[in-house]
Amino acid sequence: MASNELEKNDQSDEELSPELTRKQLIHLGFRSLMLQASFNYERMQGGGWLYSILPGLQHAHRNKKDLSNSMQDNMAFFNTHPFLVTFIMGIVLAMEQNKEDRAAIRGIRVAMMGPLGGVGDALFYLTLLPLTGGIAASMAIEGNIFGPIMFIIVFNVIHFGTRFSLMFYGYRAGVNAIAKIKEGTQRISRGATIVGITVVGGLIATFVTIDVDYFLDFGETEMDIQEDVLDSIMPGLLPLVYTLAMYFLLKKKQSPLILIGITVLFGLLGAYLGILEGGIDDDA
Incomplete structure (x- = not known):
């Protein structure tokens, strides 16, 4: 049975x-x-x-x-x-x-x-x-x-x-x-x-901000890289380029954790060298 x-x-x-x-x-x-x-x-x-x-x-x-x-x-x-x-x-x-x-x-x-x-x-x-x-x-x-x-x-x-x-x-x-x-x-x-x-x-x-705090001296003339060069080409150019670079790395199967680390190091290094503007806007 x-x-x-x-x-x-x-x-x-x-x-x-x-x-x-x-x-x-x-x-x-x-x-x-x-x-x-x-x-x-x-x-x-x-x-x-x-x-x-x-x-x-x-x-x-x-x-x-x-x-x-x-x-x-x-x-x-x-x-x-x-x-x-x-x-x-x-x-x-x-x-x-x-x-x-x-x-x-x-x-x-x-x-x-x-x-x-x-x-x-x-x-x-x-x-x-x-x-x-x-x-x-x-x-x-x-x-x-x-x-x-x-x-x-x-x-x-x-x-x-x-x-x-x-x-x-x-x-x-x-x-x-x-x-x-x-x-x-x-x-x-x-x-x-x-x-x-x-x-x-x-x-x-709106939310991705990269401001270059760097000036070039030409004698008595001082050129602001951010306002006189980058913004004149296209406002928000650096945020766009950086975002596209992160997207490209993601498409290449790069770990998001690594990209977050790269972003943090990029910001800290840029602020330390005086190239990137640091701090938080008081109006924000």
Whole structure:
């Protein structure tokens, strides 16, 4: 009897499981917050992805063989934007529940993670984050205590609203949702990128300050390098050049911690040598 039960347990189960409830989907949405908890350079978000989706897989597959195969597939390399991952989770869970072909499920997961990673960066990291953060920083500089509170509330209302709504939409729509958003994906990404770059440009001009405190003497004439040379070429030239240099190093996979250290050393060395203007503006 035990042998028959074990043999049955090893067989593939083609019976469809009941649909996930709203409560279960909400639970999965909260688990998706741990997507990057085990981030590594071999499988990126693979471990966090499996952790996030595991209760849904256990609901879809009632025998060990099916569950084992599914878990093994979902432990593979995975990397996307953490705020939009629930959309992929919903699609994959719908396919797992319907016992779709494993190769098809892998293909959908891999095909979606790249585009949504780019769209998420444009929407959240290049648009929402600098926009809300810039407004909050401006309020905080003026002494308004509501600045950081506003940032936390507004950013997370949009963040969690997107996360959970995409979980419900992705699961209910199943694979048909891909065709619905495929046509507009590039337009959304391009528009959000343009807005984000504009905001970032404004933030660079507003918050990144590099003032050269150096003068050249030509007999009785004294030339201010900052005002007479750099600002005459282009106001804010040095902040722009330095920001682009940091961006270039980031694209070259340089560690952000190293870039922060370089920035600190650059400022200290420049102030020590009397080349860069130090201190805080009294009007700030």
